[in-house]
Amino acid sequence: MGFETSNDRGAPAAGDEPLQPVKIVISGGFAVGKTTFVGSISEINPLTTEAAMTSASTGVDDTSKVQTKTHTTVAMDFGRISLGGGLVLYLFGTPGQARFQFMWDDLARGAIGAVVLVDTRRLADCFPAVDYFEQLGLPYIVAVNCFDGLQFHEQQAIREALSVPRDVPLVFCDARERTSTKESLIMLVEHALSRAE
Amino acid sequence: MTAGATPDRPDEPPQMRIVRPYALTGGRTRSGASDLPIETLVRTSARGREVGPKLQLEYRTIAEMCEEPLSVAEVSVHLGVPLGVARVLVTDMSEQGLVDVHKGRTDRPNQALLERVLHGIRDL
Ligand SMILES: Nc1nc2c(ncn2[C@@H]2O[C@H](COP(=O)(O)OP(=O)(O)OP(=O)(O)O)[C@@H](O)[C@H]2O)c(=O)[nH]1
Numbered sequence: 001m002g003f004e005t006s007n008d009r010g011a012p013a014a015g016d017e018p019l020q021p022v023k024i025v026i027s028g029g030f031a032v033g034k035t036t037f038v039g040s041i042s043e044i045n046p047l048t049t050e051a052a053m054t055s056a057s058t059g060v061d062d063t064s065k066v067q068t069k070t071h072t073t074v075a076m077d078f079g080r081i082s083l084g085g086g087l088v089l090y091l092f093g094t095p096g097q098a099r100f101q102f103m104w105d106d107l108a109r110g111a112i113g114a115v116v117l118v119d120t121r122r123l124a125d126c127f128p129a130v131d132y133f134e135q136l137g138l139p140y141i142v143a144v145n146c147f148d149g150l151q152f153h154e155q156q157a158i159r160e161a162l163s164v165p166r167d168v169p170l171v172f173c174d175a176r177e178r179t180s181t182k183e184s185l186i187m188l189v190e191h192a193l194s195r196a197e
Numbered sequence: 198m199t200a201g202a203t204p205d206r207p208d209e210p211p212q213m214r215i216v217r218p219y220a221l222t223g224g225r226t227r228s229g230a231s232d233l234p235i236e237t238l239v240r241t242s243a244r245g246r247e248v249g250p251k252l253q254l255e256y257r258t259i260a261e262m263c264e265e266p267l268s269v270a271e272v273s274v275h276l277g278v279p280l281g282v283a284r285v286l287v288t289d290m291s292e293q294g295l296v297d298v299h300k301g302r303t304d305r306p307n308q309a310l311l312e313r314v315l316h317g318i319r320d321l
């Protein structure tokens with residue numbers, strides 16, 4: 001006990017409770033199960049917010065070959081988990097396309113870390129996300145979404161094929177299962193803790 | 198009808214004109230607003246609760262929904278506006294003492310915070 005006297009007065013009034021938001025980024029390729037993962041543990045149905053994006057067309061965008069400024073919106077979904085004591089964890093799914101990197105930067109800033117989801121049928125789709133978090137130095141884990149279950153020997157093969165750095169935890173998960181998602185999140189926070197020490 | 202209760206009245210007392218029309222925020226960029234992390238928690242202050250009903254629509258709505266703390270991201274969704282607009286509105290309200298904002302971290306969470314998060318998730 002320090003010099004806190006708040007115990008004598010009981011719990012602080014709801015309006016006075018200090019609030020602390022934290023966030024975890026859920027990333028990976030297209031249709032890999034990000035929204036499913038978030039929804040499996042979120043206390044709210046995953047919500048989708050839109051951010052406006054202004055950028056000069058570079059020709060990468062097939063729809064606009066003209067060199068002008070384009071205005072598009074990027075959708076991003078997220079969920080919330082109240083952890084008690086004013087601590088609220090948000091899970092943000094990254095918008096898939098690499099050209100939305102400005103949004104990734106926004107999401108990664110101050111984040112605990114990232115879960116990179118992998119679809120076993122399209123392993124390489126996770127590489128841009130892995131590269132991004134590696135470069136940023138943000139703690140991340142790789143979670144292989146076992147859409148239809150996996151044999152042990154398949155897991156070994158995937159582990160080798162992914163060839164992520166040895167110190168990056170790799171977990172096999174089911175994005176639909178709350179318990180599985182919870183395990184992945186625990187693994188990430190533990191990994192972040194090991195990096196914080 | 199109490200004079201000044203309608204924010205749009207030109208003869209309203211200055212203290213009632215504490216918000217700018219929503220239209221002005223469209224496309225407006227503001228230093229400060231972009232610094233507001235997306236997960237920043239917004240909670241209506243005592244002052245916001247008091248003057249809330251007199252505010253112009255978007256601000257009134259935010260004052261009502263943030264009685265229970267909500268993130269800037271949630272404000273954006275519930276208000277049906279893009280994230281950037283929600284940031285500007287919340288920043289305005291914060292500057293006017295109508296809401297309290299609890300910012301997310303801009304640096305990496307420290308060990309103590311990570312441990313709280315870990316225990317919180319384990320207890321789910
Ligand atoms: N069988 C099975 N289907 C899954 C699993 N996870 C996700 N799905 C399905 O795969 C599809 C894509 O999942 P989403 O959660 O929408 O994936 P996403 O990464 O959010 O997709 P985008 O946001 O479009 O990139 C959906 O139809 C899900 O129901 C899983 O573990 N097993």
Ligand SMILES: [Mg+2]
Binds near residue numbers: 034035036077093
């Ligand atoms: Mg999705």
